[in-house]
Amino acid sequence: QTVVTQEPSFSVSPGGTVTLTCGLSSGSVSTNYYPSWYQQTPGQAPRTLIYRVNTRSSGVPDRFSGSILGNKAALTITGAQAEDESDYYCVLYVGSGIWVFGGGTKLTVL
Amino acid sequence: EVQLVESGGGLAQPGGSLRLSCAASGFTISSYWMSWVRQAPGKGLEWVANIKQDGSEAYYVDSVKGRFTISRDNAKNSLYVQMNSLRAEDTAVYYCARWEFTSGWYYLDSWGQGTLVTVSS
Numbered sequence: 594q595t596v597v598t599q600e601p602s603f604s605v606s607p608g609g610t611v612t613l614t615c616g617l618s619s620g621s622v623s624t625n626y627y628p629s630w631y632q633q634t635p636g637q638a639p640r641t642l643i644y645r646v647n648t649r650s651s652g653v654p655d656r657f658s659g660s661i662l663g664n665k666a667a668l669t670i671t672g673a674q675a676e677d678e679s680d681y682y683c684v685l686y687v688g689s690g691i692w693v694f695g696g697g698t699k700l701t702v703l
Numbered sequence: 704e705v706q707l708v709e710s711g712g713g714l715a716q717p718g719g720s721l722r723l724s725c726a727a728s729g730f731t732i733s734s735y736w737m738s739w740v741r742q743a744p745g746k747g748l749e750w751v752a753n754i755k756q757d758g759s760e761a762y763y764v765d766s767v768k769g770r771f772t773i774s775r776d777n778a779k780n781s782l783y784v785q786m787n788s789l790r791a792e793d794t795a796v797y798y799c800a801r802w803e804f805t806s807g808w809y810y811l812d813s814w815g816q817g818t819l820v821t822v823s824s
Contacts, residue, residue, distance in 0.1 A: 594765070629810035631748070638798060638817055639740075639748065644810035682748050686809065690753060690762030694740075697747040 595619075595687040599695035605673045605702055613698045614665040615683030621664035626685040628666035630659060633680045633697075642681075643668060670700075678702040705729040705813045707799045712818030715789050719822070725782040725799030725815055733757075733777040736802035738811065739784050741795035741820075749795075752784065753802070766792075789822045796820075 596618035605611035643659035752773040796817040803812035
């Protein structure tokens with residue numbers, strides 16, 4: 594059973610930079626896994642942030658960027674703002690029609 | 704404007720059934736893979752099922768295989784999931800979502816607001 598790993602929590606100061614990662618319990622994340630990133634605030638539906646490694650969805654500020662870092666997909670927020678305090682999820686295609694979300698990262702901005 | 708509106712959630716008993724619906728507007732679902740994603744209270748997102756544009760292929764997370772059936776009615780521009788043999792661990796907000804395929808990449812680009820399913824006696 595494939596497990597997609599994310600940091601459970603992260604903290605960043607306002608104006609700071611933070612990189613969240615999305616990995617696999619075994620193996621390396623590559624473009625073959627179609628990683629994408631989503632933001633969710635409590636009580637709200639998820640919002641699409643990043644797809645195709647580093648393409649921002651419509652309306653997403655350019656302080657959000659994506660990449661493949663080593664063996665993981667990564668989401669970087671450069672110049673974090675208070676409104677970025679949210680849960681962040683990645684999802685990966687693991688083959689045979691199956692997609693798996695990571696457990697999510699709770700980002701605190703303080 | 705693309706819109707997905709889920710309905711059909713509510714309280715079900717363990718072992719019972721529910722059918723969720725998702726009404727799409729602003730686009731034609733027949734051009735898209737569609738999905739159900741759920742979120743248990745206080746937990747993360749979990750992909751549940753996908754269905755191909757013409758309904759010829761469907762895929763499920765292991766925990767719902769044999770109990771849930773995803774379907775679609777392209778003429779009604781609607782997506783469904785029939786949930787049988789419900790368990791307490793199926794309690795979650797269920798989101799309907801659309802898969803976009805752009806430049807060789809699949810991603811979820813539109814989400815409904817979700818409908819809450821509670822399984823309890």
